[in-house]
Amino acid sequence: MQKKVTIYDVAKQLGISTATVNRAMNDKASVSEKTRKLVMETAQEMGYRPSKTAASLKRNPKRIAVLLPDTVYGYLAEVERGIRRASDDLADYSVYCEMFKVTAEETRPFIDKLYELAEQEFDGIIILPPSNESEVSGVVKELREKTDLIFATVTSDLEGSDRLFSIQNNGRMAGKMAAELLGMLADREKPVVMVTGQLTSQVHRNTVEGFREGSESFGLKFSGVYEHHDNLREAYDLAKVLVDQYPDLGGIYFGTANSVAFCKRLQELGYAGKISIVASDVFPDIAALMRERVIKATIFQNPFLQGRLAVRYLYEYMAEGRQFENDVILLDPQIVLRSNLPLYSDILEQMKDDYIL
Amino acid sequence: MQKKVTIYDVAKQLGISTATVNRAMNDKASVSEKTRKLVMETAQEMGYRPSKTAASLKRNPKRIAVLLPDTVYGYLAEVERGIRRASDDLADYSVYCEMFKVTAEETRPFIDKLYELAEQEFDGIIILPPSNESEVSGVVKELREKTDLIFATVTSDLEGSDRLFSIQNNGRMAGKMAAELLGMLADREKPVVMVTGQLTSQVHRNTVEGFREGSESFGLKFSGVYEHHDNLREAYDLAKVLVDQYPDLGGIYFGTANSVAFCKRLQELGYAGKISIVASDVFPDIAALMRERVIKATIFQNPFLQGRLAVRYLYEYMAEGRQFENDVILLDPQIVLRSNLPLYSDILEQMKDDYIL
């Protein structure tokens, strides 16, 4: 428990002021390259580790905006909860986090809001991209160039937008895991298919790729990908289409959370339990279907953690100079079976209130 | 982003000093009950939330000792890594964490060390109990009464010791998960058995109970529990005993990490791949056996997180008055298959250095 090395020690050692040491350490402009190098070296040698607590006490508040599509959809509620949680955790560090929700039906209002936020005094913006990713990408890229705002994305990405980082589920791994599970659950001689939202979204494409690879490794007869465009009716109808097309269908992997309407139809058609289903995420409806043995397994994507980390990492970048070696941060998908479903009861409990779909 | 309410605001509002507000808020002695109540109420009304950062800047350093059995065993190395990580995270908060390792062959040296640590100026002690739990329990209880030390346990518990909390894997859930997995992997007509370290340890008993329950739910022919007492030779020999006793053995659940010698014998006997094996935790050897299809699944117990949270929670209790609604804190076991094994490669990488057994 040796004496802590402070900024004063470093300053005194070099015969300069603490202000200069500070500026040098924080990559601020207006420090000669020579002093900066000197300071860095001495700090290193002396074992100086700046105190984050002391730093946060004095520094100017940071403001983060979060822009989300205004969908009534359990997944988003979880991301939101994660964001609020991070805000709470960071309350002491003078970080202020504000959430904005905009309709995702059309892209225009979303983009307008983005321009509007850019006018305000935010330091960073976190975006959960609506399904039409490419249009938004351009806007972000433009704002990146014109302002000194920092952007991050969560859940899906905005490719080519020059955002700082993206936090998302490891979709490719999730796809492989689904394939392995179906290999354990279903007859491998029978065909399996994958159902997803829509393939304009980068994350969805990843899950498909993973499932394809996994099918190969684990010897599944992978027979097709179907989109339901996050439309309940379409999902409902799709069930019939599939059982007609594949009379001996062995398994289905649902890459998005929207499996409920589909499963309902399957039950109506008398196929429930006969076809092995692996779903995504944990929601009250999915939990119910698992208890009824309609869904055999689901792959949890931790939306809560996604939201939480997006805020946390953006803050760490802004305030503590955190570096990202990899700008796409992938979270580990988790396998949920009937036995460990109770572990997610807190989440289900939390969700009950704001969960509709 | 309204103005922050500080301790000064509360003090001014009540016409008292900040010192009194501080004392009242932190349950310190020497504040009249009347003032305390008044302060609490006013703080609440004004929306005062004490700043943890500011607090940590001034307060006296806290010291935490960690006492571990000195076993050369990958699991422990992970717990240690978690502890070090928490220490690092807390470095700014003036918390100092020191680790002590003592042989676990006999109980005496462990207990002696405990007395020795109690003499030193620690505020809290975290214990990873050696297999003989009951003897240590008594000592902890005694020290709890004689000193104002705070105790916590990690990985297993010291029942009746009056420790503040225990962090451990949810063993019962892990057992159930193993049963469900074996139900998916093995022929349910064939018998399954469980192998564990020794049943004097409370966590091991939990996994057995969980596996028993799970066998019932998932229709397994659960046929016995066998101990290997963490002895390599014994584990090696046990493989032969089991295949002789159960010629049509369908599956085995290994409740502890020590499955390697056992599997080796199984391979020698030509049973590898024929009997479905579910193991515990992720270590280099286990990863290798999974790639060879000898072990089909493993249940990760997150020893790293166990260590990390033990330190973190103890600190939060000491410094921030954190309350525990439940003094046994159970972490979620995670299912690892061949497909998601790569997610644990960081851990495996970390382990390579200090991993021997």
Next chain:
DNA sequence: CTGTTAGCGCTTTCAG
């Protein structure tokens, strides 16, 4: 039991 006061280690004006 309560008040006064001197910092904890850093950041940020403001003035050179």
Next chain:
DNA sequence: CTGAAAGCGCTAACAG
């Protein structure tokens, strides 16, 4: 480009 100095919000001596 650099330095002096005033705090950020809290805690803990110390004095009453």
